Every structure is written in structure tokens, then in C-alpha cells.
Amino acid sequence: MTKSMNNCIKNIISLPGLGNLPTDTGLRLLNSTSDKRFSVGRNGVRDIIATGDGKVEFVAFDDHTLAFVGSALGYPAYYPVHPVKMEKPLTVVLMDLDGTSVRSEEFWIWIIQLSIASLIGNPEFELTDADIPFVSGHSVSEHLQYCICKYCPEKTVEQARVWYFEYTRREMKAILEGNGRRNAFIPRSGLKDFLLTLKNRRIKIGLVTSGLYEKAYPEILSAFCTLNMGDPAEFYDAIITAGYPMQEGAPGTLGELSPKPHPWLYAEIARVGLGIPFSNRHHVIGIEDSGAGIAAIRLAGFSPIGMSDGNIAESGTRSLCSHYCNNFEEILSIII
Numbered sequence: 001m002t003k004s005m006n007n008c009i010k011n012i013i014s015l016p017g018l019g020n021l022p023t024d025t026g027l028r029l030l031n032s033t034s035d036k037r038f039s040v041g042r043n044g045v046r047d048i049i050a051t052g053d054g055k056v057e058f059v060a061f062d063d064h065t066l067a068f069v070g071s072a073l074g075y076p077a078y079y080p081v082h083p084v085k086m087e088k089p090l091t092v093v094l095m096d097l098d099g100t101s102v103r104s105e106e107f108w109i110w111i112i113q114l115s116i117a118s119l120i121g122n123p124e125f126e127l128t129d130a131d132i133p134f135v136s137g138h139s140v141s142e143h144l145q146y147c148i149c150k151y152c153p154e155k156t157v158e159q160a161r162v163w164y165f166e167y168t169r170r171e172m173k174a175i176l177e178g179n180g181r182r183n184a185f186i187p188r189s190g191l192k193d194f195l196l197t198l199k200n201r202r203i204k205i206g207l208v209t210s211g212l213y214e215k216a217y218p219e220i221l222s223a224f225c226t227l228n229m230g231d232p233a234e235f236y237d238a239i240i241t242a243g244y245p246m247q248e249g250a251p252g253t254l255g256e257l258s259p260k261p262h263p264w265l266y267a268e269i270a271r272v273g274l275g276i277p278f279s280n281r282h283h284v285i286g287i288e289d290s291g292a293g294i295a296a297i298r299l300a301g302f303s304p305i306g307m308s309d310g311n312i313a314e315s316g317t318r319s320l321c322s323h324y325c326n327n328f329e330e331i332l333s334i335i336i
Helices: 003-009 105-120 129-134 140-151 157-176 191-200 213-226 264-273 278-283 291-299 328-335
Strands: 012-015 019-022 047-050 056-060 065-069 077-080 092-096 204-208 238-240 284-288 303-307 323-325
Touching: 012 047, 065 291, 092 264, 105 140, 105 157, 129 140, 140 157, 157 213, 191 204, 191 328, 204 264, 238 264, 264 291, 278 284, 284 291, 291 303, 303 328, 323 328
Parallel strands: 092 204, 092 284, 204 238, 284 303, 303 323
Antiparallel strands: 012 019, 047 056, 056 065, 065 077
8 A cells, every 4th residue: 555545544645845634624636737737646746636726736746745826817837835834933924914804805705796797787696605715815807707707708807807996996985085885894803912912022014915905905004093003004014915907008016917825925025025034934924814825825935824714614725724723812822
């Protein structure tokens, strides 16, 4: 009996760089990667597993593992998988925005729903529960492309983006004027105490979001206003967003093709924004409530802590978390 077969019987599979992963937490065993580049038993490939949502596939060899991140827009990528661990004292805590710091997922899913409803000319259109893992945690274009493939394949993501930004700007303007959708952005319970505790211990804090700046910054600004914490740009040691959308007549920035679960947002805020060398990455943790975010932290080489009320369990990425917590109090007990 091979080592790999024995691992599967025990519901545990061991992958270099990832360690022992339980296969009963949503991971799926594959014979080949979705792009057909690698197959089990060929060219040194020992095992292939995928997250439950299929967003990331891990290709294991005897001494290393590669991660394949697919793309609804046609630009997939492979990344090396590095082992992670949490070493104290921590110097940096990186935090997701939507869901982790601010309750806003329902609002943005509503914007996606409005956009698709207008795109197909059906004001009664509603997303289903099965759609939720695919319209949260990724980039705007990935969300829209998923909906187009399922509901209106004759349409284009470019057409959908027109509606998306029309609704986004309308709603953001209304919220900033004080008459927008109620409870659109609610700070997560315990956020203020958590952030202030990190500050008091001189731990640097980075805010990381796949959201575009024009939709992300009003969220954290609204949350800080609610918490009487002043200007978030002055509080956080670094903030990174997906930048600005590419539109006719205006320059955009990179962000739609490189969001979570790609590692670049987390890698850039740590290395460029906070000056943390890759060799010091074990003193950095990331906190996320989405499967895409957990994968992004993991591929950037950091230790991920998952929040239990997001879509981590549903996306099959719980086994990628170093810790899995219910609230900020639990996280503090682990990292301090």
C-alpha cells in the first residue's frame, strides 16, 4: 500500500508545504488539474487536491507542492506553496475588510443582484443560496462572470460592469450623504478593542481587500465613524485595495485579475507597504472570513486565522487555516 493510499484511508493527506490535511473538511481529491497540465502518477505528481469551491488546486510532488489558481476571466496561475507557522512575538496582523472587519457582504451581493437583474431586464431576479460562495470573496469581475455564465451567457462582463458601477456609485453617494441603505456597513463586534489592543502592543496592522477603492474605502470610513476612531488612513499602518476600475476615458490600476485567492494583495502590503522581508513572514498572520482570503494568505506564505461565520467551511478551506475562531477575543488569546 502506498503512502498516499494509506493517507486517504485515514482521511488525512500529507502535502509538502501544507502538512497533514483532513480530507473530510471539504477538500476534494482529483486525478488531474482542471487545466489538464498535471495528473496523479505522471511526471512525479503524487497527489492533487482541490478546495471545495474549486478555486485552488494543489499539486503535490515528493518534495514540493504547487497551487493552481483558476480564473473565470482566462488568466490562471501556478504558485509555489511555502510552509507557514506563527512565531511570537508577532510584528504584523493583516486583516480582511468585508466580513472580517465590517459586515457588508449582504450589501455587495445585493449590488451584484441588482446588476444582473438590470443586465437581463428582469427586476424580479434573485440570486440563490447556491450562488453565494461565488459572489463573495473574489473580484467584481469574477463575481459578475460567474453570474453571466449561469444566468445570461449571451451577455458580457463588460456590460455587467456598467450596471455594477452605476449602482455602486449611486449607493455610495447616498450612504455618504446619510440617506443610503440602512446597516450597509456594520463594524464586527469587538473590532475596536481588538485594533486598539494591537496598537497598544505596537503590532503593525494592515487592511487588505479585493474590493475596488471607491467601494472599499467608504466601508471602513463608515465603520470608523460608527466606532469614533477617526480617520482609518491615519490608524492603519497600511491599506491596500484592488485599486481603481478600468473604464473608457480613465486609467485603471491592477486588481481585477490578481485578487484573492491570488497572493498578491497580502504579499504586497506586507513586503512593500510594511517592509516585511519574506524571511520574516512567520511573525505575520492574516485574518479572513472567506475561503478565497484564506487561500490568498496561505499562498503569500503567512499563517491564516479563519473567522467561523464566513464561507470558509462551505468553500472547503478550513483545513488551510492555522486556527479557526469565532471572534476577536479568541484570536487575541492565540496571538498575544
